[in-house]
Structure formats: C-alpha cells, structure tokens
Amino acid sequence: MENSNPILELYTRITFSAAHSYRDKDKSPEENRRKYGKYSRVHGHNYEVTLGLRGPVDMQSGMIINFFEVEQILKEKIISILHISHLEEDIPWFREHLPTTENISLFVYHQLKRAFPPSVTLISVEVRETPDLGAKISNE
C-alpha cells in the first residue's frame, strides 16, 4: 500500500438529554398554544448527535485524531453545556433562537467548527430529536 496519508472520514455519536418548549417571547401563552400546540409546553428528549470528521490518517498512529481527544472536546463543548439542561432557560443562544432540532444542529456546529486540530475538519453534524425527526448540516 502507498505510504501517503490517505484522507478518511471518522464518525462518532454522542447523546444528551434536554428539555425545551416552543414559545415566541412576544406572544401570550394562549397565542403560543395556538401556534405550537402541545410543543409550547416544556417537554424533554434524548438527543443523538452524530459528527463526521475528515482528515489525513497519520500513518504511525493509524488515526485521523485519537478518539480520546474527540471525547474530551465533546465533553467540554457540548455535553457540559447541553446535557440535563432546559435549553431556552439555561443557554443564552436559545433565548434568541427557538430550540428546534435545526437550531440545535447549528449550535453544535458552531460550538465545534474550530474545536479540532487544524488537520481535522468537521464535515457534518446530525441531530436526532426522535427516531423520526432529525436535522443535518453538511460542510462538504
């Protein structure tokens, strides 16, 4: 096999639990109920986040990045902030942005896009709120 450093993609999945509700700040509880139905009430989900990372495989270690390092980054940038949170109460960004699956994907993407070493590119973030509902950002 050639001795150059091939470019590969590495995937990892993390989970966190959080509560949220859909409410527009300028609307009354009744208006929010009309607009968002039952989702205007606080409810929780076990979210699944799948990340795609791309980079050259270091021929000595056989890794794009040591998974241990990925776990440390995810703990600091995602889990410590989102896990067991009430999204729009605890995290300032979600006071201005409805805590939908789409916006959670954007939040995770922005938290992580500069968190990895320069040789590693974050190419995708997929957030699943339920088995039937997810959102994905691809940066390819």
Ligand SMILES: Nc1nc2c(c(=O)[nH]1)N=C([C@H](O)[C@H](O)COP(=O)(O)OP(=O)(O)OP(=O)(O)O)CN2
């Ligand atoms: N485009 C989006 N639409 C909705 C989102 C979202 O993030 N993006 N989110 C919701 C709610 O959070 C809801 O909880 C989603 O889960 P769902 O399975 O649809 O609803 P339930 O858990 O209540 O399950 P039921 O089968 O309806 O009882 C809504 N829309």
